[in-house]
Amino acid sequence: MGDSLFVSLQKLFKPVFWDATQATGEEEGLFNYRRIWKLVVLVVTSVSVIPLVIITAMDYNLNRRAMQAEFIHPMTSLLSNTSLSISKFLQQRVAVLEFIANSGSFDTLADENHLRSLFHSMNEAFGGFVDIGLIDEHGVQRAYVGPFDFTGLNYSEQDWFEEVLDHRIFISDVFLGFRDVPHFVIAVKEVCAEGKLFILRATIDTEQFNRLIHSLNVRPTTDAFVVNRKGVLQTPSQFHGNVLHQLPYPVPSYSENPVVLDVKDAQQKNAFLGYVHISNSPFVFMVVKQQQEMMKNWWKFRLELTGFLVVSVTCIFGVILYSSTFLVRRIYDADIRRSIALHKMEHTNKMASIGRLAAGVAHEINNPLAVINEKAGLIKDLFSFSEKYVRDAKLLSLVDSILSSVDRCSTITHRLLGFARHVDVQLEQVDVTQTLRDVLGFLDKEAQYRNIQVSLDITGQIPEIVTDRGQLQQVFLNIINNAFAAVQDGGRIEIWLEAAEPGVKIHIADNGCGISPDNMKRIFEPFFSTKSKQGTGLGLSITYGLVKKLGGEIHVVSELGQGTTFTVSLPVNQETREEDAGADLIG
Amino acid sequence: MRILLVDDEEELVSALAERLDIRGIAADFVTSGEQALKAAEQKQYDLVVLDVKMPHLSGLELWEQLKNRFPDMKCIFLTGHTSERDFQAGVNSGAMYLLKPLKIETLIHSIQAMLPGRT
Numbered sequence: 218m219g220d221s222l223f224v225s226l227q228k229l230f231k232p233v234f235w236d237a238t239q240a241t242g243e244e245e246g247l248f249n250y251r252r253i254w255k256l257v258v259l260v261v262t263s264v265s266v267i268p269l270v271i272i273t274a275m276d277y278n279l280n281r282r283a284m285q286a287e288f289i290h291p292m293t294s295l296l297s298n299t300s301l302s303i304s305k306f307l308q309q310r311v312a313v314l315e316f317i318a319n320s321g322s323f324d325t326l327a328d329e330n331h332l333r334s335l336f337h338s339m340n341e342a343f344g345g346f347v348d349i350g351l352i353d354e355h356g357v358q359r360a361y362v363g364p365f366d367f368t369g370l371n372y373s374e375q376d377w378f379e380e381v382l383d384h385r386i387f388i389s390d391v392f393l394g395f396r397d398v399p400h401f402v403i404a405v406k407e408v409c410a411e412g413k414l415f416i417l418r419a420t421i422d423t424e425q426f427n428r429l430i431h432s433l434n435v436r437p438t439t440d441a442f443v444v445n446r447k448g449v450l451q452t453p454s455q456f457h458g459n460v461l462h463q464l465p466y467p468v469p470s471y472s473e474n475p476v477v478l479d480v481k482d483a484q485q486k487n488a489f490l491g492y493v494h495i496s497n498s499p500f501v502f503m504v505v506k507q508q509q510e511m512m513k514n515w516w517k518f519r520l521e522l523t524g525f526l527v528v529s530v531t532c533i534f535g536v537i538l539y540s541s542t543f544l545v546r547r548i549y550d551a552d553i554r555r556s557i558a559l560h561k562m563e564h565t566n567k568m569a570s571i572g573r574l575a576a577g578v579a580h581e582i583n584n585p586l587a588v589i590n591e592k593a594g595l596i597k598d599l600f601s602f603s604e605k606y607v608r609d610a611k612l613l614s615l616v617d618s619i620l621s622s623v624d625r626c627s628t629i630t631h632r633l634l635g636f637a638r639h640v641d642v643q644l645e646q647v648d649v650t651q652t653l654r655d656v657l658g659f660l661d662k663e664a665q666y667r668n669i670q671v672s673l674d675i676t677g678q679i680p681e682i683v684t685d686r687g688q689l690q691q692v693f694l695n696i697i698n699n700a701f702a703a704v705q706d707g708g709r710i711e712i713w714l715e716a717a718e719p720g721v722k723i724h725i726a727d728n729g730c731g732i733s734p735d736n737m738k739r740i741f742e743p744f745f746s747t748k749s750k751q752g753t754g755l756g757l758s759i760t761y762g763l764v765k766k767l768g769g770e771i772h773v774v775s776e777l778g779q780g781t782t783f784t785v786s787l788p789v790n791q792e793t794r795e796e797d798a799g800a801d802l803i804g
Numbered sequence: 805m806r807i808l809l810v811d812d813e814e815e816l817v818s819a820l821a822e823r824l825d826i827r828g829i830a831a832d833f834v835t836s837g838e839q840a841l842k843a844a845e846q847k848q849y850d851l852v853v854l855d856v857k858m859p860h861l862s863g864l865e866l867w868e869q870l871k872n873r874f875p876d877m878k879c880i881f882l883t884g885h886t887s888e889r890d891f892q893a894g895v896n897s898g899a900m901y902l903l904k905p906l907k908i909e910t911l912i913h914s915i916q917a918m919l920p921g922r923t
């Protein structure tokens with residue numbers, strides 16, 4: 218079903234020139250219409266579609282960059298501003314602790330009442346402090362103000378203690394601690410005037426962070442949060458969970474300037490990830506924006522652009538296909554017409570040459586032949602009138618043999634001249650059916666002898682036509698003779714006539730050996746014969762010339778091994794045609 | 805009745821003349837147009853059989869001259885071939901055309917047709 222549909226469509230759309238080749242050898246490429254068509258389609262498509270695709274791609278990229286810039290710019294601003302706020306928040310707390318550490322000696326600060334007074338002042342001024350403690354050089358907490366009783370705790374084994382001794386200032390990651398509340402620690406090392414080293418350590422509530430980020434008022438499709446450098450959330454995240462949850466993607470490389478990347482978010486959706494590292498802290502501020510929302514307009518544009526491209530390319534390709542097919546079809550038609558004209562001209566020239574040759578040969582042979590004929594005739598006359606030789610049958614038979622051979626030669630030269638003959642057509646009203654019957658009458662004996670069935674069918678009323686009776690007889694005789702030659706003994710020849718506006722069509726079909734396609738191209742050529750030594754090769758050529766002269770057409774259809782059908786179409790009223798000059802001869 | 809045969813092929817025309825003689829038709833032969841004109845001046849011929857293509861004076865030219873001088877004379881052209889134009893010219897002047905080689909009977913029938921009642 219599918220195959221037959223494909224074949225039907227192929228037949229419907231396949232141009233006539235698709236399987237046609239007018240030449241072989243070196244000129245094959247010149248007349249390979251399918252190749253020409255493909256070349257035209259390829260070249261025209263290339264020069265028209267490729268620039269369109271390139272321009273569309275450039276437009277796509279430009280728009281994409283413009284739209285991305287439009288989205289990324291606010292993101293970088295947000296990152297930059299928020300990171301500054303966080304940094305300022307941390308610097309303020311560090312500065313407060315440094316100020317307190319510088320403002321008094323170790324012993325003064327070790328006074329818990331004094332430390333409490335300072336703690337309250339700090340909270341009133343900046344807020345967010347949970348507790349504060351003074352730690353001596355051995356890591357022992359000497360004084361503590363806060364919700365727990367941590368006085369006397371020893372921190373010397375903890376990592377942060379070593380780090381603050383090395384770097385003077387330490388800011389910890391967020392952790393839950395005893396109260397199970399997220400917070401982080403800022404510790405400052407100081408050496409007092411007496412040369413005593415101590416550390417001031419304060420715990421900061423992350424609620425301050427959260428408020429800072431919450432105040433950004435980001436869209437529902439945007440997530441802003443703080444992580445540490447290991448990717449652990451330091452503030453709650455809309456997409457990635459609560460504090461201390463691990464981020465699903467690694468923290469990008471260190472950058473104190475805002476950077477925006479394309480990533481897949483937790484739902485595996487395309488997202489922009491913007492980040493900036495907060496200087497002198499373990500914190501990284503991040504913003505994740507889902508692209509879906511942001512890029513909706515971009516995708517709409519992309520869809521429109523793709524649609525435009527597809528429609529344009531389809532239209533262009535359709536026009537190219539149509540115009541290429543049309544143009545190659547015109548070339549093909551012109552070539553066919555040219556080929557027919559050349560073929561006709563070639564045929565005409567050949568006929569003219571043959572005519573001249575035939576006339577020349579006939580003349581040159583006829584004269585000596587006439588001498589032989591007359592001399593032999595004279596010998597016969599002398600023998601016939603001589604008492605001595607009149608009874609010599611052998612001599613007379615020898616002379617007769619010469620005369621018979623002369624007669625055979627004469628028949629051939631006359632036939633040659635008949636081929637070149639051109640006499641005015643003598644027009645008269647002719648009954649085609651009767652003419653055919655007359656011709657068949659000549660061949661009755663042969664048909665009976667070879668048991669060939671000859672039928673004559675007449676369809677409808679056959680009009681009388683104005684034509685040359687003798688030449689029409691010659692046409693029929695030649696074609697039917699050919700049919701007799703083609704069929705085996707016991708074969709069949711069917712002849713039928715039909716009226717065909719504006720004349721008569723005569724079909725002569727045999728069930729003989731048929732004609733091969735190669736021979737079919739040459740059957741009307743002079744001297745072309747498939748009967749080897751038996752044929753002169755002039756019969757059908759003469760027939761072709763006669764039919765043309767009578768204003769008609771002759772066509773032949775044949776299948777090898779199946780038979781041949783000749784169709785002669787003749788007009789009711791003919792206009793005589795001027796034949797080629799080479800045939801301007803008479804025998 | 806006397807007939808003049810004119811052809812540049814002497815072998816042909818001599819044999820033909822002899823064959824006609826055998827059949828009781830008096831025939832002379834010459835091998836050129838000039839000789840034919842002389843012969844026609846010397847004897848009265850009822851019919852000439854002319855080869856169309858001859859050197860110097862062609863059969864048609866010869867017939868033009870003979871016809872002018874001897875209006876009662878008849879003519880049969882004998883030819884290996886001829887063009888339609890020559891054929892038409894000959895036929896228009898009342899001549900008959902025969903194609904070489906020909907049977908003697910054909911020639912005699914043609915002569916009888918051209919000269920009815922004289923043979």
